[in-house]
Amino acid sequence: MNKRLKTYLNKTSNAAPLAVFRIGFGLMMFYGIVRYWAKGWIEMIYTQPKFHFKYYGFEWVQTLGNYTYILFIICGIASLLIAFGFKYRLAIIAFFLSFTYIELMDKTTYLNHYYFISILSFLMIFLPANKYFSVDAYRSNIQYQSIPKWTIDSIKLLLGIVYVYAGLAKINSDWLLRAQPLKTWLPSKYDLPFIGESLMHQNWFHYAMSWSGMFYDLFIPFLLLYQKTRAVAFIFVVVFHIFTRVLFPIGMFPYVMIISTLIFFEANVHLKIISFIKKLLPSSSAKAIKTKEAFHFKNKKIILPIVGVFLVLQLVIPFRYLLYPGELFWTEEGYRFSWRVMLMEKMGNTTFKIVDGKTNAFFYVNNSDFLTPLQEKQMSFQPDFIVEYAHYLGNHFKNQGHKNIEVYAKSFVALNGRLSEPFVDEAVNLFAEKESFKPKSWILPFTDDIKGL
Amino acid sequence: MIKRIIVVAILSLAIFACTESDDVSSGNGINDTFDRTAMLSNISDNIIIPAYQKLDLDLNTLKASKNAFIANANQANLQTLRVDWFNAYKTYQTVQMFQIGKAKEILFEQQMNIYPTNTTDIENNITSGTYDLSHVNNNDAVGFPALDYMLYGLAGDDSAIVNLYTGTNYKTYLSDLIDQMQMLNNSVLTDWTSNYRDDFVLNTANVASGAVNQLLNAYVFYYEKRLRAEKVGIPAGVFSSTPLPEKVEALYRQDNSKILTTEALNAMQNFFNGKAYNSNTQGKCLNSYLIALNRSDLVNVINERFDAARQKVEVLNASYKSQIETDNIKMTEAYDAMQMVVVSLKSDMLSVLNVSVSYVDADGD
Numbered sequence: 001m002n003k004r005l006k007t008y009l010n011k012t013s014n015a016a017p018l019a020v021f022r023i024g025f026g027l028m029m030f031y032g033i034v035r036y037w038a039k040g041w042i043e044m045i046y047t048q049p050k051f052h053f054k055y056y057g058f059e060w061v062q063t064l065g066n067y068t069y070i071l072f073i074i075c076g077i078a079s080l081l082i083a084f085g086f087k088y089r090l091a092i093i094a095f096f097l098s099f100t101y102i103e104l105m106d107k108t109t110y111l112n113h114y115y116f117i118s119i120l121s122f123l124m125i126f127l128p129a130n131k132y133f134s135v136d137a138y139r140s141n142i143q144y145q146s147i148p149k150w151t152i153d154s155i156k157l158l159l160g161i162v163y164v165y166a167g168l169a170k171i172n173s174d175w176l177l178r179a180q181p182l183k184t185w186l187p188s189k190y191d192l193p194f195i196g197e198s199l200m201h202q203n204w205f206h207y208a209m210s211w212s213g214m215f216y217d218l219f220i221p222f223l224l225l226y227q228k229t230r231a232v233a234f235i236f237v238v239v240f241h242i243f244t245r246v247l248f249p250i251g252m253f254p255y256v257m258i259i260s261t262l263i264f265f266e267a268n269v270h271l272k273i274i275s276f277i278k279k280l281l282p283s284s285s286a287k288a289i290k291t292k293e294a295f296h297f298k299n300k301k302i303i304l305p306i307v308g309v310f311l312v313l314q315l316v317i318p319f320r321y322l323l324y325p326g327e328l329f330w331t332e333e334g335y336r337f338s339w340r341v342m343l344m345e346k347m348g349n350t351t352f353k354i355v356d357g358k359t360n361a362f363f364y365v366n367n368s369d370f371l372t373p374l375q376e377k378q379m380s381f382q383p384d385f386i387v388e389y390a391h392y393l394g395n396h397f398k399n400q401g402h403k404n405i406e407v408y409a410k411s412f413v414a415l416n417g418r419l420s421e422p423f424v425d426e427a428v429n430l431f432a433e434k435e436s437f438k439p440k441s442w443i444l445p446f447t448d449d450i451k452g453l
Numbered sequence: 454m455i456k457r458i459i460v461v462a463i464l465s466l467a468i469f470a471c472t473e474s475d476d477v478s479s480g481n482g483i484n485d486t487f488d489r490t491a492m493l494s495n496i497s498d499n500i501i502i503p504a505y506q507k508l509d510l511d512l513n514t515l516k517a518s519k520n521a522f523i524a525n526a527n528q529a530n531l532q533t534l535r536v537d538w539f540n541a542y543k544t545y546q547t548v549q550m551f552q553i554g555k556a557k558e559i560l561f562e563q564q565m566n567i568y569p570t571n572t573t574d575i576e577n578n579i580t581s582g583t584y585d586l587s588h589v590n591n592n593d594a595v596g597f598p599a600l601d602y603m604l605y606g607l608a609g610d611d612s613a614i615v616n617l618y619t620g621t622n623y624k625t626y627l628s629d630l631i632d633q634m635q636m637l638n639n640s641v642l643t644d645w646t647s648n649y650r651d652d653f654v655l656n657t658a659n660v661a662s663g664a665v666n667q668l669l670n671a672y673v674f675y676y677e678k679r680l681r682a683e684k685v686g687i688p689a690g691v692f693s694s695t696p697l698p699e700k701v702e703a704l705y706r707q708d709n710s711k712i713l714t715t716e717a718l719n720a721m722q723n724f725f726n727g728k729a730y731n732s733n734t735q736g737k738c739l740n741s742y743l744i745a746l747n748r749s750d751l752v753n754v755i756n757e758r759f760d761a762a763r764q765k766v767e768v769l770n771a772s773y774k775s776q777i778e779t780d781n782i783k784m785t786e787a788y789d790a791m792q793m794v795v796v797s798l799k800s801d802m803l804s805v806l807n808v809s810v811s812y813v814d815a816d817g818d
Contacts, residue, residue: 184805412796
């Protein structure tokens, strides 16, 4: 085993796929940052709200007021540098830190694909993506024909985890037997050309989409790995992601996935892409640089364990929900960072009562005084948001001079086409409840049953 | 291989290009889903336009009795004026939820029903004689609440009120207020009947600017903020440390508060069920839309909750002010029952209809 591992780790592979991946990643991230800025989301999501929902343990990550824009500028410049392969190591570290910091500022906009970008950029810190066709190589006069095979495989593994885990998460009775939430979402796409009025409301279509979505996620990485099915699989990838882009407002994610899966192709495809890019570049002034055979890490002893532990964590983290009692979709304890994508149509309505514990005098809170519409929407059905907001409210009114403050929530949540049900125990003073990784006893039990993984 | 990739890339670009423009309208293909145009036609032809027409009629009557009162300021004419004011106020409760199109553009509700009215501003306007009634600073010095003050709140008894109208200043302000209201409502109505109706009925795309989306957004917002909070919640003090009885609707003719809430609540439920304004005929509306999506369970819950809220309102004193001052618990109970409708509308109905409303258009995953 150890010997086989050693031989595997010494295997090399052409450097071109990783170089193309680096270029695609950098350019898409740059576009993503520009798009985010252009839509006015920096202001709307980070600089305007009075209050931000924090990830547990990352409460210290603060928004930077107008300097938040500088964070985005750093992130954007780093993306371009990554694409050019210029000062790559510094650029990818800057990108990972700035991008992750942005995401940590407010969890209201948590998306699986932002998390994917964060962990992918973390992994890329340790990969030799600038050893071929990069400004770094050009400046140092040396480029390498090949790189350790595991570096490319680690990205394939990460992509495989995303797909397979997303597929596993779809093996549940709501998705497969009730075709929810697609049954809720698809009929509202009635205004699509051609298919809007003909397909979107058909019962069979909801089931067909649910089941094929599950099979797609479960098997696509394997079809991409296998040389004979790869081309067809890539067509599937393109069609699937474009279709989801048409149906749902999922921003950059489809394109990120399409470009990323190119890494599964053989080197000759990437060499062609590179020679195509070269044609676009001014070649007259280009100097000849030395091409060496294989790149080897100097600090293998540090890098290999880090990447190994990182990948094992990625395999384990999505299963942490098993440690919690109750229905995962309802409590969402262990829901994030697990590739549970598009699994729920969940909406809630949650209002708060501020009570003077001694006199029992009370008043209700108008959520829109404190939260943006998006924050209120997200807060209304996620328990960690509810308790965090309850504390914010408690402290706010305490500072205003109110005494003996107790905070109670009245909450109703509708999940996947069921009628809304009481969500939070109205008798529990949330101001006295602490956020932690422990199960939240004040979430009322889910009255239905969702079977599956 | 590379060729195939290029083909796929071009193909995807083509699809992408077709979808990036978000405002594609649906054309007139085979239509075997729920017919939104039919629903919007029912809403505009049988509900919204007749309601605005009735209000137009009421405001013209009000204008006429105002003219009679100005010509001859006596107690009898004041009484007629008051009755006509209240009739129009009741009718107004059936249109305030439709803050879309022209009404939204001219900020109709802000010019018709901001309360409590600001008596200092009103008196200053009357004294100075120069004012721009449509100015945002005058939003709390115009509309039905201002008339409430002008007709009931100016002095301790009726003869003293009539006395104030012997001078020109009060007459002019009263006259300008009513003329302005009549003019505003007429411009909204004219817009509906001239061109807005046809645009509205065909604007079926599921985008934030679509007719269904705008309508639902206005409807739910109105219920939560204007009806549940302003009419009942705020005066009952549910958002403050103490009750605020001076914030009731129709403060100067207190016996009217409850009737206005009931009218508004009925209008909300009638709209939900697609009931025509002038008859008991039911056409396509939110209830049939939900039923088409197989959610008659939700239709029942919503109607039950509307009924429950109405029952809780019915037991209240006609004057909310005295209800709050004697037994505020009943007020907060009414509020709680009304809140349950918000739950159904926001967390259930909007979720089932899955229309994009005015939330931030952030990405999902």
